Amino acid sequence: xxxxxxxxxxxxxxxxxxxxxxxxxxxxxxxxxxxxxxxxxxxxxxxxxxxxxxxxxxxxxxxxxxxxxxxxxxxxxxxxxxxxxxxxxxxxxxxxxxxxxxxxxxxxxxxxxxxxxxxxxxxxxxxxxxxxxxxxxxxxxxxxxxxxxxxxxxxxxxxxxxxxxxxxxxxxxxxxxxxxxxxxxxxxxxxxxxxxxxxxxxxxxxxxxxxxxxxxxxxxxxxxxxxxxxxxxxxxxxx
Numbered sequence: 001x002x003x004x005x006x007x008x009x010x011x012x013x014x015x016x017x018x019x020x021x022x023x024x025x026x027x028x029x030x031x032x033x034x035x036x037x038x039x040x041x042x043x044x045x046x047x048x049x050x051x052x053x054x055x056x057x058x059x060x061x062x063x064x065x066x067x068x069x070x071x072x073x074x075x076x077x078x079x080x081x082x083x084x085x086x087x088x089x090x091x092x093x094x095x096x097x098x099x100x101x102x103x104x105x106x107x108x109x110x111x112x113x114x115x116x117x118x119x120x121x122x123x124x125x126x127x128x129x130x131x132x133x134x135x136x137x138x139x140x141x142x143x144x145x146x147x148x149x150x151x152x153x154x155x156x157x158x159x160x161x162x163x164x165x166x167x168x169x170x171x172x173x174x175x176x177x178x179x180x181x182x183x184x185x186x187x188x189x190x191x192x193x194x195x196x197x198x199x200x201x202x203x204x205x206x207x208x209x210x211x212x213x214x215x216x217x218x219x220x221x222x223x224x225x226x227x228x229x230x231x232x233x234x235x236x237x238x239x
Contacts, residue, residue, distance in 0.1 A: 020212035048073035082219035099163035108147035126155030201225035
């Protein structure tokens, strides 16, 4: 079994600009947000790592587990619900990023449109727009790295965050400006409350892989284009 090393990079504390004026209304207004230091996985959780979780816990296999287009051990795991992603995090002492943490990791402090900068996307930077039609192995687009060295943030598979979106599809209830104290980061909420997705998937076009793009799904949903990555607290408080 191929096990991709679970590498982390540190995102330093500070302010960044969150949101965009070029996407949906839910991305507005553009505003400053403070994020404490955290460490984020360089890659999303892979099938190989999720297989260890299945072995350790006996959880049900995700959707697409037996699909030949999705079965490489170094591909991101998909077909995982938000609750299953949370169970993985609880098992290994990690957590899902907040929506603000995810966007800070993707945009850096210079308000870039995409993790790699403001250059329009192309096939040297990411897997998108249905050109391949399924997730590719993690880490094979080094030119698409963020300013902090995080890979695959805008390609391959959407990623669960821990943040709440709304009580129904007419939301968002939790609109901008982002406020982490307004219960949008509540780990427990009714199953009917939608959770935020970030990142874009292998079929998304340019608009859907922007660093500011927001989407949502029901947390029990298991979708063939949705996976997750994890974060941990910083090792050093002065970061």
